[in-house]
Amino acid sequence: MTLLTEVQRRPLDPGYAEAARRRALTRAPHRGGRTAVWLVVVGVLLGLGVTTATLSLRQPQAGAVAARRLLEQQVRRHRADAESLAVQNADLSAQIAALQNQALRSDDPALLAQLQRWAVSAALVPVSGPGLRVVLTDAPSDGSTKDNPDLRVQDVDLQLLINGLWAAGAEAIAVNGQRLTATTAIRTAGSAVLVDLVPLVNPYTVEAIGSAADLQTSLARSSAGQHLATLRATYGIGVTMTSQRRLQLPGAGPTALQQASTPSMTASASPTTSPSPTTSPPPTPSPTPNPRTASTPTATPSRAVRAAGGEVVTQSSVVAPGTGGEDR
Template sequence: MSTPPRTTPRTRRPDESMTLITEVMNHPLDPGYAEAAARRDTRTRRPAGHLAYGLVAVALGTLATVAVISLRAPSPAVVAARDVLVKQITARQAHADQLTRDITDASDTIAALQSQALAERYPGLLKTIEDDSVASGAAAVTGPGLVVTLTDADDAVDTDGTVDADKRVQDSDLQLVVNALWASGAEAISINGQRLTATTAIRSAGSAVLVDFVGLASPYTVDAIGDPDDLHDRFAASTATDQLDVLQESYGIRTTTKTADHLALAGGGASTLYSATPLD
């Protein structure tokens, strides 16, 4: 009978009987807890990344703002060109005003010479011409009447320069007042000194109102010669007054009306005839 081989006896650890205690001492945290702790460490390091992203966003926003401001700011060349244009417009407007005065003076001289020539030989014809000149607006007139003033709303232009067209007096508003005054018995009318004739046009050009191609601005003063009391009562009873009240309530456009004992309206100058021919 063979003898089985001898095996080397296993050496036992001194603390083998305390395996559980040893495991707890060597590995105080469960693997799941260790993994959770590692994730928490990662999250605590993320704010640094967020801060970097925030700084980059602020830098990009600053650069974009600077770029927009630089693009919107006019260059010195543009500013200089605009100043030149403004000076040219001012000079030409002054020249046009002077030409208008010269035309008025020439028309007055022609009218005086015409009256002198006709006074002795054709007094009846002279009276007809004078009456027709008043009716057509060619001759200057004076007398009592009614004054209607229209003014843009106080907030028609914002602080940034934006214009609200609805809160500004428009050509249709002036046409409404003028037509109502004619219907109320006005004998002669002017707007800011511009005499209305049979061929006068009241139109808008952008934010400006043109009367016979002359630009006017608020406030718009409409002078009407006629019987003051009759004009006042008939104009107040017209539909134009109701529409003006709506403009004030809805858009802030103000209207004032008052009678005047004396008004002086300049003549509109001689009319240019295109189709009319003199009577035989």
């Protein structure tokens, strides 16, 4: 009972009561209005200093801005020079073709016809004819998926499509007006798709000359058709195929070879002395191929576009202007 009575009379321990009394005696005096104003001023000045430092760090330096403007000017100037040289190259190529046709038309018409057929196969001249048009468009994206590369048409998509068209029997192919040859490469540089060195922009229009029904049927049965179906169903990339009664494909111009060269005409024309029948060795029989080791070479998919080099391009679908064929 004594303990309960003491707790009721003095609920606070004497030590705690003494500490509270000392804290009350040593409490700092209340700050006045002038102190509060100074605190506000110091806070504003600190905020302005931090904001100014942040802006100065984010703002590009004057040297970087000048270098960027100089690079932009150089890009525009070189682009204009390249376009001018391309026009001059086209004019000179047309003049060379006209002079060549004029010289061979009277001297060797057969050689002229053969050169024209080879020019069509090598994609050197414009061609026209019926065919198939395939348009690939990037998938619609919102702000969260804007930088997703899977929603954009990539170089591998165009490569598979074009390889499938070649395998389906296409006789001439162009992408966004760029004619494909045996040395054409489709690749990615950053976020841009390049045909050789020409950047392409969305949408990507692939035009192939040939029988539209056969091309579409063969493409749907191939791995390229399955890939296009996956792009459409999984990633939302637009794939549109339409048959065209007439397509106009430009020429790619002459191909500049760096290492390849034609055999010397003097070496092939030099006479050879046939060996005497008494001294000639007997012919060596060719080895019989072993059916267990012999194999048929298979076509290996390549990241570069396979053109129709070595194929015979018929004049039924592809017509080159100036060859005497009828445009369809």
